[in-house]
Amino acid sequence: xxxxxxSARKGLLAxxxxxxxxxxxxxxIYFIFPSKMMAAEILIMALPTLSFxxxxxxxxxxxxxxxxxxxxxxYTAGILxxxxxxxxxxxxxxxxxxxxxxxxxxGYFCIKRGGLIFSLLTLAFNxxxxxxxxxxxxxxxxxxxxxxxxxxxxxxxxxxxxxxxTFNFYIFVILFFLLVFIFVRRLIGSPFxxxxxxxxxxxxxATAIGYNPETYKWIAFIISxxxxxxxxxxxxxxxxxxxEHLANWFTSGEVAIMALLGGAFTIQGALIGxxxxxxxxxxxxxxKVLSQSGAWLLVLGVVFILVVMFFRGGIYGGFEKxxxxxxxxxxxxxxxxxxxxxx
Amino acid sequence: xxxxxxxxxxVFNGIQFxxxxxxxxxxxxxxxxxxxxxxxxHGSLYMLGAYFVWTCxxxxxxxxxxxxxxxxTVPFLALVGFIIEKIxxxxxxxxxxxxxxxxxxxxxxxxxxxxxxxxGTIPLPLGIPSSxxxxxxxxxxxxxxxxxxxxxxxxxxxSAVWFFVERSTLxxxxxxxxxxxxxxxxxxxxxxTVYTWTFALGSALAGIGGGLHAPLIGGLQHSIGVEIxxxxxIVVVIGGTGSIRGALLGGILLGIVRGIAxxxxxxxxxxxxxxxxxxxxxxxxxxxLGRGAAQ
Numbered sequence: 001x002x003x004x005x006x007s008a009r010k011g012l013l014a015x016x017x018x019x020x021x022x023x024x025x026x027x028x029i030y031f032i033f034p035s036k037m038m039a040a041e042i043l044i045m046a047l048p049t050l051s052f053x054x055x056x057x058x059x060x061x062x063x064x065x066x067x068x069x070x071x072x073x074x075y076t077a078g079i080l081x082x083x084x085x086x087x088x089x090x091x092x093x094x095x096x097x098x099x100x101x102x103x104x105x106x107g108y109f110c111i112k113r114g115g116l117i118f119s120l121l122t123l124a125f126n127x128x129x130x131x132x133x134x135x136x137x138x139x140x141x142x143x144x145x146x147x148x149x150x151x152x153x154x155x156x157x158x159x160x161x162x163x164x165x166t167f168n169f170y171i172f173v174i175l176f177f178l179l180v181f182i183f184v185r186r187l188i189g190s191p192f193x194x195x196x197x198x199x200x201x202x203x204x205x206a207t208a209i210g211y212n213p214e215t216y217k218w219i220a221f222i223i224s225x226x227x228x229x230x231x232x233x234x235x236x237x238x239x240x241x242x243x244e245h246l247a248n249w250f251t252s253g254e255v256a257i258m259a260l261l262g263g264a265f266t267i268q269g270a271l272i273g274x275x276x277x278x279x280x281x282x283x284x285x286x287x288k289v290l291s292q293s294g295a296w297l298l299v300l301g302v303v304f305i306l307v308v309m310f311f312r313g314g315i316y317g318g319f320e321k322x323x324x325x326x327x328x329x330x331x332x333x334x335x336x337x338x339x340x341x342x343x
Numbered sequence: 344x345x346x347x348x349x350x351x352x353x354v355f356n357g358i359q360f361x362x363x364x365x366x367x368x369x370x371x372x373x374x375x376x377x378x379x380x381x382x383x384x385h386g387s388l389y390m391l392g393a394y395f396v397w398t399c400x401x402x403x404x405x406x407x408x409x410x411x412x413x414x415x416t417v418p419f420l421a422l423v424g425f426i427i428e429k430i431x432x433x434x435x436x437x438x439x440x441x442x443x444x445x446x447x448x449x450x451x452x453x454x455x456x457x458x459x460x461x462x463g464t465i466p467l468p469l470g471i472p473s474s475x476x477x478x479x480x481x482x483x484x485x486x487x488x489x490x491x492x493x494x495x496x497x498x499x500x501x502s503a504v505w506f507f508v509e510r511s512t513l514x515x516x517x518x519x520x521x522x523x524x525x526x527x528x529x530x531x532x533x534x535x536t537v538y539t540w541t542f543a544l545g546s547a548l549a550g551i552g553g554g555l556h557a558p559l560i561g562g563l564q565h566s567i568g569v570e571i572x573x574x575x576x577i578v579v580v581i582g583g584t585g586s587i588r589g590a591l592l593g594g595i596l597l598g599i600v601r602g603i604a605x606x607x608x609x610x611x612x613x614x615x616x617x618x619x620x621x622x623x624x625x626x627x628x629x630x631x632l633g634r635g636a637a638q
Contacts, residue, residue: 301452
């Protein structure tokens with residue numbers, strides 16, 4: 001009992017340390033950004049990327065439904081904010097819940113067929129949701145999207161905070177980002193995460209012990225859907241507009257690219273991938289030749305193929321390799337000094 | 344009032360579209376069954392086929408140029424497929440399947456945007472070849488000859504591929520390499536070569552599908568492959584992976600359902616495809632003609 005309490009306290013401490021470090025990094029970074037809107041966008045897009053990585057890295061399922069689940073969160077929050085003047089927290093919560101419900105239904109159909117068929121099915125469902133959004137003009141605005149979302153007043157008890165200035169909103173996004181990030185870290189360390197990892201290594205063995213892989217994958221899918229929902233709801237606030245293109249499978253593809261760029265099997269890769277992608281897109285679009293013809297996508301595609309072929313660990317993976325190399329060198333140094341240091 | 348003629352005509356259009364989708368799905372299914380790769384770039388190869396025909400028709404200025412162009416798409420797309428497999432996919436075998444999906448996704452972006460860069464984004468019209476312009480009286484209705492022709496040729500090609508894969512010696516080699524690569528290797532089969540040629544064959548099927556369909560599309564655009572690849576994925580899922588007959592059945596079923604739904608409410612035509620897929624998956628998760636729990 002005592003040790004359990006101790007480890008819980010240790011976990012809390014680690015989380016607090018993590019928060020302090022991240023805040024210390026993220027806040028100064030804001031002032032370096034050339035475009036202030038980009039800072040918040042990177043953190044927001046890291047959330048669907050995180051959900052993609054969680055699913056691919058821990059269950060081996062490659063989902064193409066991140067775009068639609070992201071859009072469900074965005075539309076739910078957007079509709080509540082623009083038409084019903086809902087409280088911002090209520091809107092975000094509803095967006096998350098709605099994405100979770102959609103993921104629950106989608107997962108029911110998709111999880112049964114694992115592997116590559118899962119990817120195809122999530123892709124089909126993604127397009128189904130896009131199609132509904134595109135056609136249901138009276139509710140979703142169809143091709144026009146949803147306008148009139150305002151983030152100007154967030155009332156907390158007696159306080160009213162104006163989220164309109166980009167810096168205020170950036171802080172607001174950091175809070176949610178850290179919340180989700182810590183949640184995912186905790187989830188991975190939890191017994192649930194351990195079961196998922198065990199299942200990824202050997203589904204047969206996990207089944208033999210008595211875990212039902214389908215149920216666990218389903219839950220993981222729902223959780224990852226809800227994380228997409230957080231991102232979507234924040235994105236609606238960020239753009240103060242929601243468009244149908246979010247639900248298209250190209251968004252899912254973009255998320256996949258971000259995940260691979262960052263490193264598809266580490267949660268830290270989500271933030272790096274989203275940052276690199278958004279910087280790259282911004283940079284490529286600065287050239288008129290590239291942005292007008294859509295050729296920046298061509299460059300992006302080439303970069304992506306090269307990453308998949310030659311740098312499978314992504315940027316974070318490369319970073320880790322360098323660290324490993326440095327550590328190895330250090331260890332060698334120790335060994336030469338006569339110290340025998342096993343492990 | 345909904346008249347019967349409109350429904351019959353839509354059923355025919357549905358079958359015609361379905362055969363075309365089956366042509367694509369056959370290639371997709373072959374590649375998936377043999378190489379275990381879901382080819383997102385399949386729609387881009389279809390689009391390349393259509394653009395290739397358009398270009399050839401412009402370049403070759405003599406009667407019957409369309410047929411020459413259509414014929415040439417087969418070697419051209421086979422070559423493209425050959426190169427793609429050799430350069431990109433061959434390095435990916437043995438890697439997690441997700442990487443293969445993602446690499447074909449990147450390839451799709453590259454081909455699509457490359458075509459946009461060369462041909463621009465304005466739709467390019469391609470007329471129906473003049474010798475096939477009229478209509479033919481089928482008793483029930485008068486039907487455009489060219490559509491009928493694509494139906495017949497599509498069916499012929501699919502039958503030929505089925506015969507090749509399921510009945511010929513070369514087909515037996517392909518099936519053997521897919522089902523048990525290790526044993527196939529010990530029997531002296533070079534599985535790598537088999538994979539390369541299977542991918543080339545699948546690409547050629549996508550290309551000829553694009554070439555055949557090109558005159559029926561109002562105007563060619565670089566994005567035509569995107570919607571098509573989604574529909575052919577659905578056909579593969581409905582028909583059952585790795586089954587050519589399943590692809591044909593799934594394609595025609597989907598085409599008819601889509602056509603009839605279109606009579607009642609045009610936007611519903613896309614919606615019913617997903618509903619059909621959902622219903623079939625509920626009752627037959629392995630698809631109509633899929634082989635049990637093939638994974």
